[in-house]
Amino acid sequence: MSKAPQVDERRASMANDAEIGTASAPVERVSVRPKGTTTSPEASSSSSAGERSHGVVEMMSPRLSNEQQQPIQTTADEADKKKGRFGYLKTKQFWIVLLLSQALAVSITGTNTLSGLLAGENVSIPAFQSMFNYVLLNLIYTSFTLYKYGFKRWTKLLWTDGWRYFILAFCDVLGNYFTVLAYRYTTILSAQLINFWAIAVVVVISLIFLKVRYHIAQYVGILICCGGLGMLVASDHITGSNGGKAADAVKGDLFALLGATFYGLSNVFEEFLVSKRPLYEVIGQLAFWALPINGVIAAIFDRSSIKNAKWSPKVGGYLAGYTLILTWFYSGAPIVFRMASAAFFNIGLLTGNFWGVVVGTQVFHLHIHWMYPIAFVLIMAGHFVYYGTEGVLGEARKPWLGENQEGGTDGLGTARRQLENPSAIV
Structure with missing residues (x-):
């Protein structure tokens, strides 16, 4: 197996012809091919192909850490x-990402269960209870970012890229808030149906801004998954476990649509961001900016609920469990x-309803309807249908990072890591 030349696309884009001619080592220009496009030079030079292809999406400032990435193998x-x-x-x-997605679905079920237990104790503080999660994330990831970058580089990160992470945190906090708020006004059935909207938002935003091109089989796979969720919703409707009559269906559905939209944008x-930057930086910055945003929302909307809540060791235990599970998520x-x-x-999160009923059989004494396993x-x-047409790198190969992922980081789970070390599992 021949060793591919190391790519330095940033130098290539900044250097002029004279500088390239005097460089000590040749610099290779790399063309970027989204899914479904051609890589032939003829196609790239034509106007029609120019509409289909795109360059590396540059929305981030230069890397702040001193870590050097290895050349691809x-x-x-x-x-x-290969396969x-x-x-x-x-x-x-x-199989790893499939199991991990289901572990996250179970985690969401855990947070929903604990929120239900808190409501049973007359404690309804959706924004305030999320603050502890952001505090813990800051203690873990913001502290580690400070350790890796140093205070000076960390403040530079806030100055150069803080606005990007603020937008991410804003969408994340509002997604959480509006989704919880929707359940106060609409039925569980309506809110679950509107959750389809989050998938639609993700696909559309990825198509427009990240130039992702999905195979027809991937659309079919999404529809099959949505059909499965439809059966779950139908089962809830048949058994009468859809939450009863809506207090204000129109208002609740609008809140659910807003929550799903913000979730899709943040995802x-x-x-x-995580394809181009270290995990600890992204998670740390998300928590850093989300904490004050969430704090303002809690101070405005949860103030009376906090005063009227009946605090007890049991409530404290529920909050601790909620925080630990959400931090893992x-x-x-x-x-x-x-x-x-x-x-x-x-x-992957669509299976959350199934896992919720499984947990509910033990906690809330629910019964599994025959449609749930189907x-x-x-x-x-x-x-499986969604990934049936993917190559060996799957969707870890991001089209906006370049043909050989030269625009991305080589951290845990990235395609760049697998190109540097083909034997890497994650």
């Missing part, structure tokens, strides 16, 4: 040829964004 095309058809389904990476933006989600995509992340199998089958 194989190209993306060489890696994709032929259904190549990604044969890799360990697929896509976070996928972009925020730590694991970016790895799915790297190994897969925001779209796969959201369809719906779960249907959703999982959609995962």
Whole structure:
């Protein structure tokens, strides 16, 4: 296997012809090919192909850390040829990301269960209870970022890229808030149906801004997963466990749409950020900016609920469990964004209703309707259809990072890491 030349696209884009001619080592220009486009020089020079292709999406300031990435050992095309058809389904990476997505779905079920237990104790503080999660994330990831960068470089990060992370945090906090708020006014059935909107937002934003091109089989896989969720919703409606009559269906549905929209925006933006920057930086900055935003919302909307809440050791235990599970969720989600995509992340969470009923049989004494296992199998089958046409790198190969991922980081779960070390599992 021949060793591919090291790529330095940033130098190539900044240097003029004279500088390139006097460089000590040749600099290779790399063309970028989204899914479904051609790599031939003829096509890239034509006007029609120019509409289909794009360059590396540059929305971030230069790398702040001193860590140097290793040269790649194989190209993306060489890696994709190794296992032929259904190549990604044969890799360990697929099974890891599948299990990880289900672990995150179970985590969401855990946070929902604990929120239900808190409501049973007359404690309804949706914004305030999330603050402890952001505090813990700051203690872990912001502290580690300060350790890696130093205070001077960390303040430079705030100055240069803080606005990007503020937008990410803003979308994340509002997604959480409006989704919880929706359940106060509409039925569970309506809110679940509107959750389809988050997947639609992710796909559209990825198509427009990140130039992702989905295969027809991926659209089919998404539809199969959504069909499975439809069966779950139908089962809830049949059994009468859809939450009863809505207090204000129109207001609740609008809040649910807003929550799903903000979730979709934050997922896509976070996928972009973690593909180019270290995990500890992205999670730390998300928590750093989310803490004051969430604090303002809690001070405005949860103030009376906090005063009227009945505090007890049991409530403290529920809050501690909620915080620990949510912190794990925020730590694991970016790895799915790297190994897969925001779209796969959201369809993976569709099984949350199934896991919720499984937990509810023990906690709330619910019963599993016969349609639930069928719906779960249907959703999982959609995962396999979604990835049936992917190469060995799967969606870890981000089209906005360049043909051989030269525009991205080589951190945990990235395609660049696999190109540098083909034997890497994650």
